Amino acid sequence: MRGFLTLFSDRQLAILRAVLPLLVIFALIALFYSINPRFLSTPNLLNLLRQSAVLLIVASGLTFVILIGSIDLSIGAIVTFSAIVTALMLSTVQAPAFVAIVVGILAAVGVGLVNGFLIVKGRIPSFVATLGTMTVLGGATVWLTGGRNVLFRDETLRWLASGSTIGIIPNVALWAILIFLVLAFVGARTHFGRLILATGAAPTTTMLSGYNVVRIKIFAFVLSAFAAGIGGVMMVARTSAGTIRMGDDLLLDGIAAVVIGGTALSGGSGGVHKTIVGVAIIAIVKNGLNVAQVHPYNQTLLTGVIVIGAVAVTLDRTRLAFVK
């Protein structure tokens, strides 16, 4: 690979790196289309949007935590938690939709604050701290629901996710794009986004440049949890039922999407705007393998292979001192 790369100049390499992920997406689309043309049919494309919307929201938020060089293992549990809280507010408490949504998201933000304080003030490594909150939340949701599904019927929520405002595109996809755009803007253009990158790349430099690195880090965890909370609300709005494992897949898919997008797990390199590529690749692979009627067992196997291959293409290793 290195020998191959030396054939290009720096500038060409930079362009190649920007284009390569898109080429991967096109190649995957072409591959699945050639196996089964139904892959590009309107119903399947709408399906693809529905399937990837929540992942896009959650992975965009998670990117901030990964950019500071930490990890948030609790995002899947937070999705479940906020979904269950919202569902309970609607079914048991009979609260109005607006209130249920706000409480669901606030519950997630609360978890994010706890994560942040455990890591920054309690000086517990993020891997362990968020593994802990993940487990606690898992217990909390079972306790809250007694292990049963929480069913509800609410027009506002149904419209929020499954209704459509622009043509036939489901609203959940519009929300996802909107949130992605906002978070990508925050990451790329605002002071906070710049400080997140600087903190991940050189925490002491950032601190000595006059910033409260502790606050920046806590905020990253809050933002990650906030996005996971919105993801949970969207998910429960789509299914009208809160179940105790509904967010589980989003943890590994979320981390994979961020990394495939090209954000380094070591922090300081990458960006929220890149994460959409990772989400697209994961969603296309999952949906495509289904459409291609690959056996479910082999689907998992192939997904793993593709994740590794995609990271090999997208991660800018020239910026990493060492790969750990």
Next chain:
Amino acid sequence: MTEWLLSTEGLAKSYGDIRVLSDISIRIGYNEIVGIAGENGAGKSTVLKLISGVVAPTEGAMVLGSAQYRPVSYRNAVTMGVSMVFQEQALIGNLRIYENIFYGFEDSFTRAGFALDHRRMRAEARERLNDLGFSHIDVDVLADDLPFHDRQMVEIARAFILSEHSGISHPLILLDEPTASIGEREITLLFDAVRRLRDKASFVIVTHKLSEYMDLCDRIYVFKDGQLAGEVAGPEMDTETIHRLMVGRIRDEALYHENKQRDAYGDVRLEVSNLDGQDVSAVSLTVAEGEILGIGGLIGCGKEEVVRAIVGQQPFPENGRVTLCGDPLPIKNRATVVKSRGLGYVPKERKSEGIVGYMSVAENISLPSLPLVSTVRGVISRKKESILAKRLIERLSIRTRGPAQDVVYLSGGNQQKVVLAKWLARDISVMVLHNPTRGVDVGAKSEIYQIVRELAAKGVAILMVSDDLLELIGLSNRILVMREGRISAEIDAQVSAKPGERDIVRHMT
């Protein structure tokens, strides 16, 4: 058997274009204790690293005993009888002493072909420690649980045991600043051990605390700027002679723009009073508008802690008061508060404290001043950022392909200019410089000094902590020398009456 145990011929070491050591030819005799003295950065530690195989020389050759000696790694050197007791200790904290002693040499303690014979290893460690007179050391404790000086003894013992293990009867043991972090009593113990063991080995000791070594060493080589400045032995071995060899460079007045030095200043901008805590005691100082105050001293003298307290870099001594432009600084969030009160800081470790390597020149310059490059609150304007960067690139003549180039790809001098630019973009009233020209070539040095002079001319109060004596003398209006946490001297350095290097070094040890 030849007369010398180790001799080096024209050793030199360069890192890229930077030559840190040149033409070093020294000899170490059998049963001899040789000292290597010199200022910070004179090349003392580098020569030890070359001898111990930690780094490879760029030029030159070494002879050990009667054979060519070309160690390819530290382990390789150890098997040939050359061991080093590192400044940062190399014992592994969570292993037991006997495990540490044979760490990396476990293959000679195998049992049944694969298992490790702990009992034999432990017994041998015990026996050899007793032979060497370290019977007080318990081989079963974890290295972390042993006091610092005992760990040092273990390392010395380890050097003996491992060389003997490799069939060497007369090892060469290199001690890198062994007394830097131990007290008087432990120093005596260490020196007793070295004296006791000299009939079995030769020692090379690197230090800048000369006085301690006068009675221990047979000979002292003095290094200066990466070269051998002289060799003293016997009766001529006195502080005066050694100091003369260590220093004595000619100061280039033009390099430091001494003609631009101010002789009158304004009000006091920065005041430190009774700073007290770990490694510093009763430090008080003031820096006035337009003044350049220099602080010198050996590594560990407390000058670094003073800087940390002023800029709020944890951990810093918390007792005492730091006043900036009339208001005392809080303990919490000090780093954030000092910036808002107009303090700029050029830190010692450029790569990890001064720059963000994989960010562009523009992004680095704007880092402390994001509001300056924003049109809407909280949102960065790329255009404004680039304009600001271009202005400073021109003002400081930073050599870069443009504002968008990542800072890692710039030379050390230009990286340092970017660090200065970060603060010049703001309105600062106090500037703290910590070794501002470390790893910077002469051309960029002169430009940096020019910038410092301009800042002073504009009324910025400047505090400069430096390991470079000439820089300290050339640039400062006034110099404080620190020793063991206290200010040991205050020396006036007006243009007309600049002190010599010896006037300063005298107060360091």
